[in-house]
Amino acid sequence: MTGQDAPVIAALRSAALFSSLPDPILNRIAARSRLEKRAAGAPIFMQGAPAQAFFIVVEGWVKLVRTRPDGRQALLTTFARGETFAEAVAMIGGQYPATAMAATEVTLARIDAEILREEIRARPEIAFDMIAATAQHLHHMVRQIEQLKLQSGDERVAEFLIGLAEKDSGAADFALPFDKRVIANTLGIAQETLSRAFGRLRAFGVDVDGAHVRIRDIGDLRARLERRGA
Amino acid sequence: MTGQDAPVIAALRSAALFSSLPDPILNRIAARSRLEKRAAGAPIFMQGAPAQAFFIVVEGWVKLVRTRPDGRQALLTTFARGETFAEAVAMIGGQYPATAMAATEVTLARIDAEILREEIRARPEIAFDMIAATAQHLHHMVRQIEQLKLQSGDERVAEFLIGLAEKDSGAADFALPFDKRVIANTLGIAQETLSRAFGRLRAFGVDVDGAHVRIRDIGDLRARLERRGA
DNA sequence: CGACTTGCTTGATAATGCTCAAGGCGAGAC
DNA sequence: GTCTCGCCTTGAGCATTATCAAGCAAGTCG
Numbered sequence: 015m016t017g018q019d020a021p022v023i024a025a026l027r028s029a030a031l032f033s034s035l036p037d038p039i040l041n042r043i044a045a046r047s048r049l050e051k052r053a054a055g056a057p058i059f060m061q062g063a064p065a066q067a068f069f070i071v072v073e074g075w076v077k078l079v080r081t082r083p084d085g086r087q088a089l090l091t092t093f094a095r096g097e098t099f100a101e102a103v104a105m106i107g108g109q110y111p112a113t114a115m116a117a118t119e120v121t122l123a124r125i126d127a128e129i130l131r132e133e134i135r136a137r138p139e140i141a142f143d144m145i146a147a148t149a150q151h152l153h154h155m156v157r158q159i160e161q162l163k164l165q166s167g168d169e170r171v172a173e174f175l176i177g178l179a180e181k182d183s184g185a186a187d188f189a190l191p192f193d194k195r196v197i198a199n200t201l202g203i204a205q206e207t208l209s210r211a212f213g214r215l216r217a218f219g220v221d222v223d224g225a226h227v228r229i230r231d232i233g234d235l236r237a238r239l240e241r242r243g244a
Numbered sequence: 245m246t247g248q249d250a251p252v253i254a255a256l257r258s259a260a261l262f263s264s265l266p267d268p269i270l271n272r273i274a275a276r277s278r279l280e281k282r283a284a285g286a287p288i289f290m291q292g293a294p295a296q297a298f299f300i301v302v303e304g305w306v307k308l309v310r311t312r313p314d315g316r317q318a319l320l321t322t323f324a325r326g327e328t329f330a331e332a333v334a335m336i337g338g339q340y341p342a343t344a345m346a347a348t349e350v351t352l353a354r355i356d357a358e359i360l361r362e363e364i365r366a367r368p369e370i371a372f373d374m375i376a377a378t379a380q381h382l383h384h385m386v387r388q389i390e391q392l393k394l395q396s397g398d399e400r401v402a403e404f405l406i407g408l409a410e411k412d413s414g415a416a417d418f419a420l421p422f423d424k425r426v427i428a429n430t431l432g433i434a435q436e437t438l439s440r441a442f443g444r445l446r447a448f449g450v451d452v453d454g455a456h457v458r459i460r461d462i463g464d465l466r467a468r469l470e471r472r473g474a
Numbered sequence: 475c476g477a478c479t480t481g482c483t484t485g486a487t488a489a490t491g492c493t494c495a496a497g498g499c500g501a502g503a504c
Numbered sequence: 505g506t507c508t509c510g511c512c513t514t515g516a517g518c519a520t521t522a523t524c525a526a527g528c529a530a531g532t533c534g
Binding site: 082084086106112138141144146156158 | 316318332338365368372374378383389
């Protein structure tokens with residue numbers, strides 16, 4: 015390892031997966047990994063391809079898209095900076111179950127699965143971090159299924175915005191991270207429905223103007239959501 | 245380990261997770277695990293409880309239910325014999341993200357997570373089996389999200405039946421494994437909608453009479469599904 | 475500059491699935 | 505037997521959301 019690995023090391027350290035790793039191991043992994051850039055829309059890996067590597071989002075957003083034989087596509091999730099994806103499939107050397115694409119311009123760290131397999135054999139504790147990361151993903155999927163089955167479009171939109179705000183109460187001001195079309199697909203609704211949902215949420219203290227969002231009171235919005243469901 | 249562990253060992257061996265484990269390890273795990281029975285509807289673990297163990301379904305069906313603060317419930321999945329569940333959360337000692345209940349009368353093997361942690365530390369290869377099992381679950385969730393976002397109720401019902409048939413072509417004859425209400429919840433539709441869907445599928449060579457299902461030609465049904473979506 | 479493209483909104487219409495409500499049917503209790 | 509309960513089906517009306525279509529605003533390109 016030489017000094018030129020510094021940015022890669024920094025990238026690895028930004029991921030929850032590697033946060034508890036001691037320096038020597040991190041350096042070894044970094045030495046055999048590299049940073050990659052992708053323009054918005056560019057593919058990262060394709061559904062069905064053999065999974066030999068996994069990724070960390072260093073900057074930007076990645077979307078995970080699943081395609082059916084008939085061509086219809088579902089957007090499964092998006093990943094933000096600091097998140098790893100495809101770790102589990104890569105470790106077992108299966109096929110990627112979905113296609114990953116850059117949702118915005120994106121910087122990634124690519125990690126060869128074999129490296130991690132070696133490290134796990136040498137130091138099994140690392141396996142627990144992998145399992146934890148995967149459990150994280152599972153939990154996220156669980157929440158998504160719950161939302162799809164139980165919540166209306168408006169409710170999903172509101173919850174999505176609350177998630178973006180990264181606060182539990184008070185006012186929030188932030189930008190939508192990507193296209194409204196992508197957001198609509200993430201939530202499993204049509205783009206038109208998203209547009210109308212934004213309109214209806216205005217009555218709940220949510221203002222969307224272009225990519226800019228302003229929520230008057232997150233606590234209040236939350237409370238209204240719970241009341242609606244009861 | 246004594247001879248009385250034999251049924252437990254057989255139970256472990258039925259799970260994909262343990263299929264590649266050498267006997268001595270399997271025996272050690274079996275010695276510290278035990279079989280449990282639950283009546284239909286009985287809880288196995290509760291959402292939010294600390295996860296210290298995971299389970300193998302030895303006989304019957306288990307359903308995984310997620311409850312929202314407002315009381316609404318979504319059925320996330322069901323597990324059949326030979327499947328493990330909650331391995332990942334148990335390994336990391338988190339909280340169960342959902343409640344598991346017996347969907348039918350059920351026999352389970354309960355495995356203390358600490359035992360597996362010990363075995364992984366001693367023999368890291370086992371970790372790969374754990375990760376594989378978890379990747380399996382992830383893949384299943386991915387498919388479910390895809391279905392919820394892209395398919396109509398009728399299509400989901402048809403695909404569910406095809407999955408139960410465990411064949412790719414020809415005629416099939418089998419029994420529904422549990423209540424139609426549970427099936428409806430699994431698919432994220434109302435019970436009435438399920439009932440009507442069965443009616444509409446009659447035109448596609450599917451006959452449902454009570455718990456008994458007869459599909460005239462699975463290949464044909466599959467083909468019709470693909471055509472509808474295109 | 476004007477023509478085009480892209481991303482978003484808005485409107486009208488149709489389909490899908492939910493809810494409420496009323497039976498039917500079978501199994502077990504008495 | 506018949507009563508009753510739970511499960512399932514069927515019907516009618518309603519709410520939500522998709523789809524089709526048109527229009528608008530901002531940016532891009534020749």
